[in-house]
Amino acid sequence: MEFTTFLWTTVAAFLTLAVFSFLYKDNPMYKFAEHLFVGVSAGYFVIILWHGALVPNLFKKLADGDWWYFVPGILGVMMFARFFKKSSWISRWPLAMYIGISTGLAIPLEMANRVNRQLWAMMEPINWSSFWGERYLDIGSGYSELFIFVGTVSALVYFFFSKAHTGAFGAVAKFGIWTLMLGFGASFGFTVMARISLFINRIQYLDINWGQTAFNAADTSNVNYHAGFQALFWAVWLIFLVYAVFEYKKYLSNKDKPSQAAGTSA
């Protein structure tokens, strides 16, 4: 790795550690990483919008002679009226258009995907001949089909707002929420495992890409290895060490003082 490349690897490592430091508490390193990330991403978003939306979807269309694209163009310009107090009402027109069209498109789509298709897919014959699997306590396709049907119906009962969840109705609704919780639990475990793998990936980055590179003088991929590699590595830890010392001194100086809350109550 070239020293200049390692410099950027170190920046990435510092930002990773800065974000992790939030687990302790909000601190200057986290604030730096946060503001850098927000600023860079917001600037990047402007460029993406310009090259990914405005140029191909408006300017290029107008240049090709599709003059009716002036209509969305003008609606977009009307949004700038928000910057002027007296004319800010003009920006409500494109917003109204956007919300109206979006809702009009979303409702049939949601109805088709979440209602019709789900209902259609649920109406399947239950395979009673393979209700259980071949082994003891094994689940067969028939059991799954019946569980999907009963689970869907009972979960739907849970979402009835017009009737109190009491008696038999309440029992079905309770089974419905249990079914939902089973699904949520499975989803939770699945996602947590994915997050842990992301965390492991980050630790590997700090270890292999950063730490090992900083100290591996024998690695032939480290072009012109010199003491600067290690210096950068230790510089990052020094920043955190200085902060830790600063925090400890602050703790010591505040230790004997009564807390603000205690003072108020007193």
Next chain:
Amino acid sequence: MRNSFEKTRASRALLLVFVCSLLLLIVSFSTSVSAQADNDSDTPADSILALAAPAPATDLKAFDTDNDHGHSITIEWTLSADDGAGANSVISYRIMKSESPDGPFDSVGLVPLGATSHVNSSAIDKNSEGYFSDNTDYYYRVEAMTTNAALFSSSEIVGPVQSSGQWFNAGLVPVLIAILIFTILTMIFVQLAKKGMDLYVRPLAGIEAVDEAIGRATEMGRPILYVLGLGSAADIATIASFTILGRVAKKVAEYQTELNVPCYDPIVMAVAQEVVKSAFIDAGRPEAYKDDIVHFITNSQFAYVGAVNGIIMRDLPATNVYMGKFFAESLILAETGAAAGSIQIAGTDEIPQIPFFFVACDYTLIGEELFAASAYLGREPELLGSLKAQDYAKAVLLASAIIGILLINIFPDFGETFKSWFEVID
């Protein structure tokens, strides 16, 4: 005697030599033919298949695709006699298109053996590659292909055929009926609610907690953080969240509490500003409204989360409300809010994110409860009526599901017919 015996042996030996020579000749001839065939084609099997072109696809039909926006023609044919049968030499069908029956024909699709149809469609954008215009004559033919690219047989040419868009998509009739039923139910219940009919709705803890949480923030003198999620203004969950934001903002204006609404999407921000401004006007405190109550952060998921986490830890809001569409950031936000000691109320229709809100928030609205929340908070006849209509629509769906599953298991034919009433065809 001895001579005769030796003559016989000699003649037998000669015969054997002759037979062996003949066998050698046959073997060497066949080897040379095989070697020659190997030079001409890729596999030994080709040497047999290459002898004749396959039978062509027959009964070719080309027609405008139904229920679409145009720019699409469907081609159907009957399989070649050599597709899965006969010489068994067809491996695919190549669809050829031209603006003239005399050609030139261009390839517009390739489908595997056994396929009997292909939809030749293009993008709506005329600058896209492969675009073809509506109301223009086109001609098609289908070529039955073999492993040898040069060996295929063409069907007859069909055409002219034109594509055109339809105003009505018959495949979405079940959706239209469902929306009509729901609309009628909504109109009926809104009218009943307006006439003063008492419409019972069961209590929902998460929704009742909203007013309590606003009161707590007022008492503590700390702000309320309202997060609209990562959805666009077109998402149903975000639209529901706007309504709840309006109710929260009105209460905030009445109680003179501080409100902070950081946004991920610029359009959502603009709409949210209008919603909050209207709520402050409704509460009789337009002068308390400031544009920076609702502010944009960034359109990058984790940068946004980082910034909101910073806001939570620095401002220490008394109440965090997360309503809308959330993705991987849900747990990060909710955990930070829990660490800051805020009361947290969340609601989303993103099923995978609900468990995270469950573990880190005080109250969670699951899916449909988010859509119902606005009616609960407002208690306005229009919203209560729509909530009742939703319930009755759900009752219709429930009854349909039970009838469908019973019919399909007891009377399969009736059941399949009943099931088809709900089928949506794109």
